[in-house]
Amino acid sequence: MEGHNPKEPEQLRQLFIGGLVFETTDDNFREHVEIWTSLSDCVAMRDSQTKRSGGLGFVTYSCAEEEDGAMCARPPKVAGRAVEPRAVSRKGSVEPGAHLTVKKVFVDGIKEDTEE
Template structure:
């Protein structure tokens, strides 16, 4: 099963290819992307790398977290999964606390 890794604190100059090359030593990469501002095209300072397996992703995290890439010390960890629909929409549960009424 594929596993996505978050890469933060990227240099404004880091490209998709730089990101892929830095992580390719640790396994088969299915996708790599530096997130960019849709209006300016400028890097937003973070990106994602998708590995073909969880063990490859864990190896990359262990080896590259807090290491330097393009002059910046990057943060590398598992990406947080977003639910379908892109956000919000979680179930809210309310509980009654009678002790607050006294």
């Protein structure tokens, strides 16, 4: 791609994808997100004990412009389900208050009988 800088930090080229179905595999995840643009890496996160999909994944594009293009591909769906693509947190962001905009937190490993 024209203007591609091979030294672009990975964080500028990476998206978090939330809301995946629990049957998602790396292969079918890649198959669905590759339609947005070309990838350099793609992984569906798994529970370490059950090996089942954790309902989220990360996609890394070859350049930041492709990451921006994928964010514009709305509404994004993987396996027929709407997903939530989000830019990965930029460490050292110079934007004041950037860390205050997070409204959701992913928590894993909570037992089924746990109450609020």
